[in-house]
Amino acid sequence: MHKRFASDKYFKRLDICLSENFDISRSFSSEIIKDGRVYLNSNEIKKASASVQEGDILDIYFPEEKEKIQLRPVDLSLKIVYENNWYAVVDKPSGIAVHPSESNNDVTLVNALLYSLESLASEGEEDDRPGIIHRLDKDTSGLLIVAKTFDAKKKLQNLFKNRKISKKYICICAGNPIENIYEIENMVGRHPVTRYKMAVLKEGGRFAKSRVVVMERFESAFKAEVKIFTGRTHQIRVHMAHLGFPIIGDSLYGGKKAAGYPIQRQALHSSSLSFFCPFERKEVYFEAELPADMKKLINVLAE
Template identity: 35%
Template sequence: MKEYFIVENQAGDRIDRYLSEELEDRSRSYIQKLIKDQYVIVNDKPVKANYRLSLGDRVEIELPEAKEPDIVPEDIPVDILYEDQDIIIVNKPKQMVVHPAPGHYTGTLVNALMYHCGSELSGINGTMRPGIVHRIDMDTTGSLVVCKNDMAHQSLSEQLKEHSIRRIYVAVVHGNIKEESGIVNAPIGRHPVERKKMSIHAKNGREAVTHFKVLQRFGDYTYIQCELETGRTHQIRVHMASIGHPLLGDEVYGPRKCPFPYLQGQTLHAKTIGIIHPRTGEYLEINAPLPDYFIQLLDRLRKLKN
């Protein structure tokens, strides 16, 4: 049972919309079905999906126990950058979700890796996220490390916790960044109003630090490199937007209309990942080549500049 109390900036929202933002891994249609089946009550009474919330309302929702679906291996091509008996580092394409979740039970990287690796994936994160120690957004491309056994998983989890994994991204942002380099040090947490977004203005934000440097300027756009000290959800997207330079193509944190309609989501690529290998103890660094769309975009920006 989950319980919520409605505050001033939530009053007036439809209850189905409000709950779909609070429970971001559940679809609005799923929430509407729960309301219809009277799993949701407001002030001790069932309501309809179009009920408008009032200040001080007490909302209770009971989530029926969900049975985890069987995640099936799928013969999906995987761009493997490195592989040994303990880890596999892949170059994730755009539009691919890393692990199954409500609404995405097939076509994920996990489905593909289960086909490629068989039973050779760490079971620490359960049947839905075997081998997964970190993830990148669906529309972010690039390097991602996956663990084949629990020893590797525990080692990399500890490296993530200590912020010792090297993660370098490249991105194209709106505007002309005047500095050659800089640091954004601003805690990140759930957005206080739009619950599917992250924000530097959250009450309980967690430490987040991004180092950036300019690679090339194109007048209205800047090609940059970002290195993460921490790994918060949407960190680079939120941090760059917070200093007035949202990522090109990011319709969540930037302009709703992208001037390059062929882009699919933010122009962000996880170029480099560097880890201490869990078995050998040696430093291993892998680079993911830029995807074709990114190369074509940079070529076009260079031509427009000239």
């Protein structure tokens, strides 16, 4: 939806101008500015801090309102690893997205949680991600923590934000590494050309750190444990590809080197989580065994 607006006074910031004149929040104003939906005197502008002069012409292209996603419980035989009054730890199978979208609002982790748990932290009727604190890619399996109360959600989010939760993954990668341990620290952000991919960047991006420990070697592949110290999108997949050892089955980052193996997705599994529980006041540790497809891959590689 397009709206044109002539400012009748000076505004120190563009986001304040939009918020006051269109009855929208400053955060939403900043979001549409960053998305390139705002033009100032026919020039695209992406800085919320830009000033607006009296007489300036603003063209705003508001996103179309999305139809509210209808959430319903679905029995997906979700494995509950642990549950208490505040949160649950679940073992997400591969092939299932964490939260619903316009094209898929039935076969997601959220649908399975609504069926399997009596309560989930929700921020109201518009919340289409109840209980969700962190994510795994659709084709990554393994452990996730979900919040059952709003208070628990805030406290667990703070633990993730402050890097108080230890997360380890098991992956099976192509190649023959010289070392047994790799520490990877760099900046990760959107690929400069292929925007749906992430990449290691020389400029920009966000700091990402992973530690890779080789656990088992095969003729042209290996099994590794990866501890992530940050939680960037596709972090492990990007880091392993950057090292030259892409995760087997990863069609987005692996190329030909990771193809041709007997597995239909990236061989990546969230295997363990540990943290000091602020509710039970003790250290907790959870683990999930490798799924059948990764076990089968290891058996084939070991032959």
